[in-house]
Structure formats: C-alpha cells, structure tokens
Amino acid sequence: MTAPIISIQQVSKMFAKQPVLDQISLDVQKGEIIAILGKSGCGKSTLLNLIGGFEQPSSGQVLLDDEIVMKASKRCIMLMQNYGLLPWRSVQKNVELALEGTGLTKIERQRRAQHYLKLVGLENRLSALPSELSGGMQQRVAIARALAIQPEVILMDEPFAALDTFTRYYLQDELLAIQKEEKTTILLVTHDIDEAIYLADRIFIMSPNPGRIHRELLIRSTKPRDRSDSDFQHFREIIFNEFQFTHPQNAVEYNI
Known part of the structure; x- marks a missing residue:
C-alpha cells in the first residue's frame, strides 16, 4: 500500500x-x-x-x-454548511475569488472558474448572484470554488x-x-x-x-x-x- x-x-x-x-x-x-x-x-x-x-x-x-x-x-480546503458566498459577487466571481493571489492571469482564473462551474452543472448561471440561486445551487458554487483551488x-x-x-x-x-x-x-x-x-x-x-x-x-x-x-x-x-x-x-x- x-x-x-x-x-x-x-x-x-x-x-x-x-x-x-x-x-x-x-x-x-x-x-x-x-x-x-x-x-x-x-x-x-x-x-x-x-x-x-x-x-x-x-x-x-x-x-x-x-x-x-x-x-x-x-x-486542504474546508467546506461547511455556510456556503460563504459573497452576495454582491456573481457565481463566477465568487469562484474566481479563491484564485486571487495564486499567480494565475485574469483569463486563466476565468477559464478555471468556468471549468469547475461546468463540472457542477452551473455553466448557465455564471452571472447570477447568490440570492438568485437555491440552497443546493449555492452549495454547488461552494464546491466549484473549492475544486478550482485544486486542493x-x-x-x-x-x-x-x-x-x-x-x-x-x-x-x-x-x-x-x-x-x-x-x-x-x-x-x-x-x-x-x-x-x-x-x-x-x-x-x-x-x-x-x-x-x-x-x-x-x-x-x-x-x-x-x-x-x-x-x-x-x-x-x-x-x-x-x-x-x-x-x-x-x-x-x-x-x-x-
């Protein structure tokens, strides 16, 4: 093993x-x-x-x-019941937030965020605000954000x-x-x-x-x-x- x-x-x-x-x-x-x-x-x-x-x-x-x-x-990333999404940022921008300071370019951050949002089935809600999403969708954004860091x-x-x-x-x-x-x-x-x-x-x-x-x-x-x-x-x-x-x-x- x-x-x-x-x-x-x-x-x-x-x-x-x-x-x-x-x-x-x-x-x-x-x-x-x-x-x-x-x-x-x-x-x-x-x-x-x-x-x-x-x-x-x-x-x-x-x-x-x-x-x-x-x-x-x-x-090593923590996901909790509280999704921790910023209400004034769009779905995509919430995911990109986790990538700031990583050395990725703006285009690279956008592409990676879109990739993981597609993975959780939210590729059509990139511009939506958290308040426009159900609880399940908000948790999927949180999962996409965690995955985008590639922990x-x-x-x-x-x-x-x-x-x-x-x-x-x-x-x-x-x-x-x-x-x-x-x-x-x-x-x-x-x-x-x-x-x-x-x-x-x-x-x-x-x-x-x-x-x-x-x-x-x-x-x-x-x-x-x-x-x-x-x-x-x-x-x-x-x-x-x-x-x-x-x-x-x-x-x-x-x-x-």
Whole structure:
C-alpha cells in the first residue's frame, strides 16, 4: 500500500483543560472518501480543524504528504454548511475569488472558474448572484470554488445538512461523479448515517467524552450504491447498533 496522504498519529486535544479528543490515530489514502460519524460533542469538527491546520493538537501530530500540518493552506480546503458566498459577487466571481493571489492571469482564473462551474452543472448561471440561486445551487458554487483551488484534500463539515432530502441526494451523486473525475481525497463529517454509507469508502464511528475512534467500517460495495439493497441495510443496522454501543469490540471491518 502506498504512503497515506493524511496520517493522524496519537492526536489528543484539550480545551480549557478538558479533553476533547483522545489518542486519535488513522491514515487516509489518496482518493479515498472517509466519513466520520458520531454524536454531538464527540469532537468530529475539532478533528477536521486539526487536519486542516486551523487548530493545533495538544499532543500527537497530523501529517499531510509526510509533512506536519502547522497551519491552514490551500492544499486542504474546508467546506461547511455556510456556503460563504459573497452576495454582491456573481457565481463566477465568487469562484474566481479563491484564485486571487495564486499567480494565475485574469483569463486563466476565468477559464478555471468556468471549468469547475461546468463540472457542477452551473455553466448557465455564471452571472447570477447568490440570492438568485437555491440552497443546493449555492452549495454547488461552494464546491466549484473549492475544486478550482485544486486542493489535495477537501474537508466537509455537514455540507448538505441544511438541504432538503432530494437536493441532498442529488448533491451526493454530484459529489461522487466529481470525486471520480478529480480523484480528490475527501473527509466528511456527518450525522446522516445513510449519507455516510452512500458516499464513504470507510466510516469511522467516534465515541464521546473524550472523542475516540470507536469502530472502523470498510465498505467495498461499488458506487453509486442502492440505498434499498440488503448490503446497504446491513451497514445501517451495524451503525445503529454501534450508536447504542451494544457491541464493545473495536476496529472490526465488515467487507461486502
């Protein structure tokens, strides 16, 4: 197996002398989609912030391509529920904003922004303002903006939580199609069990107080997955049982 693109090594985090994360260790391979599931307060978002360099661990280390993550960089981009679009800038200009200061010419910025907006299906809305778009479209602009930077890793913190079910399903399919083309590594924090099973190659279930890796699930089913088939329901049952903590064993893999 090749060296991981992300290596989290014995990471712990304290806030106000209270342990939030305890001895987190996991590796992520290039091109994987990893989902992190857990109840509120188990430190999922804190873990993403440590990976992205927005915070530093109290002990342990996070490595990106064998380099210790000391600060945020454009190699690793965060996507959140709040789309972060500037309301006075057009769709294209919002995407181009992420490319300012990169050394690209104006024409190069325009072409790259248009390429990724086409990838998310918004090539006909380049001049629209964010207020003229649905929530799902605004999230697609945010995805295009993140992709335009061409990061090695995209961190997603509940990115589809505010959307209705059908829009969320559509964007999940869009994300899979884009990830297949771009080969981007994605780490996704979600409370949605079905979303984790549908998208992820591996799921890490966290337990709280302090946050620890409780179990790892490896999902070998091909994508896109059928939410109604027996394999999908099997993983749902496993995860529901884990949230009830009915099985104490750690780090068991279920391969289907």
